[in-house]
Amino acid sequence: MDGSEPGDGQGFSRRDFLRGAATGAVVSSLVGQASAADPPAPSASAPIVSGAVTAQLMVNGHRLQVVVEPRTTLLDALRDGKAPDGKPIDLTGAKRVCDRGACGSCTVLFDGKPVYACSVLALDALGHAITTVEGLGDVDRLHPVQEAFVQHDALMCGFCTPGFVVAAAGLLKANPHPSPEEIRRGLGGNLCRCGTYSRILEAVAEAARTGKGA
Amino acid sequence: MPSWPKERRLLGTRVTRLEAPLKVAGRAKYAYDQNLPGMLQTAVLGSPHGRARITRLDLEAARRMPGVKAVWTGGGPGRELRHHGEMIAAIAAETLDQARDAVRKIDIAYEVLPAVVTEEDSMAPNAPQLVREGNVNVRNNEGRGDVPQGFAAAKAVFEGTFRCRVVTHCCLEPHGAVAQWDGDRITVWATTQGIHDVKDGIANVFKVSPANIEVICEHMGGGFGSKFGLEHEAVVAASLARDAGRPVKLMLERENEQTTAGCRPSAVATIKIAADESGRLTAFDATTYGTGGIGGGAGFGLPFMYRVPAFGRKHSDVRINAGSARAMRAPGHPESSFLMESAMEGLAVKLGLDPLDLRRRNLPADSLWQKQLTLGAERIGWPERLPTGSQTGRLRVGYGCAVTGWWGGGHDSNARVAIHNDGQVEVWCGTQDLGTGTRTALAVVAAETFGLQPHDVLIHVGRASYPPSGSSGGSSTIGGVAPAVRTVSETVLGQLFERLAPALDAAPADLEVAPGVVRVKGKPDQSLSWKDACARLGAQGLSAEGAKDKSLAGGGCNGAQFAKVEVDVETGIVRVRKMVALQDCGLIVNLLTAESQVYGGVVLGIGYALYEERVLDRDSGRMLNPNLEFYKLAGPGDMPEIEVIMQDLPERQVIGLGEPPTIPTASAIAGAVHNALGVLVPSLPLTPANVLAALGEV
Structure with missing residues (x-):
């Protein structure tokens, strides 16, 4: 994600600003709610929004209406967010583990590139294609990386697994034929506590070998 | 009389996990993933101090915050907080952000008290006493034989002090629960190693009939020993849910998980060990201590694994201002192993013996360990090992080994098995899959x-409403549930044979199953397909519930591990190049997942050897690394080649496996580092700082 930052020194905090780069998308996607119905006058670079607003995210190829605050992370929007009618979004595949970009359990694809969903604001995802582990494949039509994880028993408790699967899918998309060292590095942002690494590395190597990873 | 089949078609083969597709597709629902209608989310205020007394606690402003529905507190002014993270209050609100906002509005003041942060400070004569019974509990003087005589008769004596630091479980799914009341009925979604214990705890705390309690744990994100019984978090969640009249989710945030949800205690030992001319141990003496935090207990066994005719031991459990220890994968054992094997390393040098030979000479000659040591030495390349301390270059290669053992006998378990008239077989067991x-x-x-x-x-x-089965601890699950399902399945199969015997024109005892068919023994053409056979069962099908036949479970498993490492003596960095892990667990049920358990044990051991340590601020007792970036877990890039060799010994019945493979890993790595450097690094983890200190470089 390389959205440019708004100018410093305007007294914005994570809590109450939207980044300028997303302005166009924000204005067209926000549906007035609560205080957002009466937003402060936007500056040239960034409209200020506070309180709950409805945003339209593109997740797994679908438009998703979700009520968020400016501070809501993409991870929280996916896991805990609700549609305007109160229905839970309930995309709980991405896990909240460290909530600060250290463990990779919340990895999603952002325009095809793996990112930590705990470290992206939901409103920064406006106008970008988000793919969660649920979007890669379902139980009866698994993505080749998912299938390789199953066959190699590259999971135990399974809590880190969605993050690893998404990171591996992102890696193979960018580099369909990674060396073992490139796989290690590509998955270096993810942690597992059960100790499945050897089998994860085997699974990803096999998904790459069969050329079906991407 | 139930028994395991002589010819195994599936047992001991590699079978992929039933729930694997759910997990890889992100559809497996953990307690943390529950999104119940109307569910509230909870944020927790934990103590920011290692030791403090609450002098003011006013929750009114917090209660008035938007979205707040219920508030819990464990006590106000006068309450002494005795470790960082100790839960002070919890607030349930419509959203997690609202709950966090409300926690920030709690009006609280503390009198900071002097914290006791190290074991040594806690044992000092003038230390503040943290509990009425005192900081130190001396558990004296186990022993056997004539220790002075044993040392007098020795050819070589080695003395040294070794230390294991506190490490935390780091369950990726934190501790917590979701609780929902419906009148006087309650459902708890728990992340737990014991659903029945949670049920029992809820019944006691909330005075609810067990008949009105359901506990659900379909999947759980790691426990490693830290998730037994009714956890405090579940009590608070159920209290908040009762007060709010709404379902409540309370999952600890990472900092609270790392500071409060358990740890492996520290272990320090000053050991004196001796052996005779032939390398047989003659005597062992140890003065040891360790801390399990404010809870105190830090038990570990010594001497460990190797037979010593005469030994003495004096141990102290020491309290400090830190979160309490909980059982952690083979509690006490990796500590015992590192302390003992380090002493064996030192003794081998004194004796001028290959350390592998020293181990062999102190293990039973006819034991499985001897075979494992032979095979492991071959697989790691032990003959290429250079004498300890003989290398002079910057990068030095070392080889080490250690052995492991564990009981792993099965707990009690029931199961229910049904055959439906479409051929579907269904099994219920009130266990939990960790x-x-x-x-x-x-x-x-x-x-x-x-x-x-x-x-x-x-x-x-x-589900706790399924037939009862024990908690998953001590590697006791497989030896409980596999025999239970075998026993009851054989009962139901007997019923099926009774029903089919007339149709097959044979006695029930003459029937057998083969893949997809029921047939008369020795007459393969006198058979019914499984579907046709079951179609004769009518609407009720067949079912039975019962307890396991204990003869199907065994106990006592053996293992050995070998490490090859490379140490950079300029940076102090240790890289593990290869691990070989040999392990038996009796009759293997599923080879694929059994191997995974061994991989997992080894990886946990690598972290214990090289990276992990709970770091407390020396003055305040605050944990300085209650997160996953400064608390260092091994990652994918740290993985050596790991070779797992399972020994299938069906005559020994089914034995648990989860714990033994993590016991010897750090010891084997430390032995390899000793071999590379010629000096023992006395303290885990083998960080660059500890390695360079041992080399006299810092």
Whole structure:
């Protein structure tokens, strides 16, 4: 994600600003709610929004209406967010583990590139294609990386697994034929506590070998 | 009389996990993933101090915050807080952000008290006493034989002091629960190693009939020993849910998880060990201590693994201002192993013996360990090992080994098995799958018994309303649940044979199953397909519930591990190049998941050897690394080649496996580092700082 930052020194905090780069998308996607119905006058670079607003995210190829605050992370929007009618979004595949970009359990694809969903604001995802582990494949039509994880028993408790699967899918998309060292590095942002690494590395190597990873 | 089959079709083969597709597709629902209608979210205020007394606590402003529905507190002014993170209050609100906002509005003041942060400070004569019974509990003087005589008779004596630091479980799914009341009924979604214990705890705390309690744990994100019984978090969640009249989710945030949800205690030992001319141990003496935090207990056994005719031991459990220890994967054992094997390393040098030989000479000659040591030495390349301390370059290669043992006998367990008239077999067992593959193991056992495929069997685990089964601790699960399912499946199969005997024109005892068919023994053409056979059962099908036959479970498993490392003596960095892990667990139920358990044990051991340490601020007792960036877990890039060699010994029945493979890993690595450097690094983890200090470089 390389959205440019708004100018410093305007007294914005994570809590109450939207980044300028997303302005166009924000204005067209926000549906007035609560205080957002009466937003402060936007500056040239960034409209200020506070309180709950409805945003339209593109997740797994679908438009998703979700009520968020400016501070809501993409991870929280996916896991805990609700549609305007109160229905839970309930995309709980991405896990909240460290909530600060250290463990990779919340990895999603952002325009095809793996990112930590705990470290992206939901409103920064406006106008970008988000793919969660649920979007890669379902139980009866698994993505080749998912299938390789199953066959190699590259999971135990399974809590880190969605993050690893998404990171591996992102890696193979960018580099369909990674060396073992490139796989290690590509998955270096993810942690597992059960100790499945050897089998994860085997699974990803096999998904790459069969050329079906991407 | 139930028994394991002589010819195994599925047992001991590699079967992929039943729930694997759910987990890789992100559809497996953990307690943390529950999104119940109307559910509230909870944020927790934990103590920011290692030791303090609350002098003011006013929750009114917090209660008035938007979205707040219920507030819990464990006590106000006068309450002494005795470790960082200790739960002070919890607030349930419509959203997690609202709950966090409200926690920030709690008006609280503290009198900071002097914290006791190290074991040595706690044992000092003038230390502040943290509990009425005192900081130090001396558990004196186990022993056997004539220790002075043993040392006098020795050819070589080695003395040294070794230390294991506190490490934390780091369950990726934190501790917590979701609780929902419906009148006087309650449902708890728990992340737990013991659903029945949670049920029992809820019944006691909330005075609810067990008949009105359901506990659900379909999947859980790691426990490693830290998730037994009714956890405080579940009590608070259920209290908040009762007060709010709404379902409540309370999952600890990472900082609270790391500071309060358990740890492996520290272990320090000053050891004197001796052996005679032939390398046989003659005497062992140790003065030891360790801390399990404010809870105190830090037990570990010494001497460990090797037989010593005479030994003495004096141990102290020491309290400090830190979160309490909980059982952690083979509690006490990796500590015992590192302390003992380090002393064996030192003794081998004194004796001028190959350290592998020293181990061999102190293990029973006819034991499985001897075979494992032979095979492991071959696989790691032990003959290429250079004498300890003989290398002079910057990068030095070392080889080490250690042995492991564990009881792993099975707990009590019931199961219920049904055959439906469409041929579907269904199994219920009130156990929980920690990620060890329990669900799949049950499917393997049932499918083996009925001549089916494991993925065709419907397995139900993870509900306290299912037939009772023990908590998952001590590697006791597989030896409980696999025998239970085998026993009851054989009962149901007997009923099936009774029903089919007339149609097949044979006595029930003459019937058998083969893949997909029921047939007369020795007359393969006198058979019915499984579907046709079951179609004769009518609407009620067949079912039975019962307890396990204890003869199907064994106990006592052996293992050995070897490490090859490379140490950079300029940076102090240790890289593990290869691990070989040899392990037996009696009759293997599922080879694929059994191997995974061994990989997992080794990886946990690598972290214990090289990276992990709870770091407390020396003055305040605050944990400085209550997160996953400064608390260092091994990652994918740290993985050596790991070779797992399972020994299948079906005559020994089914034995648990989760814990033994993590016991010897750090010891084997430390032995390899000793071999590379010629000096013992006395303290885990083997960080660059500790390695360079041992080399006299810092």
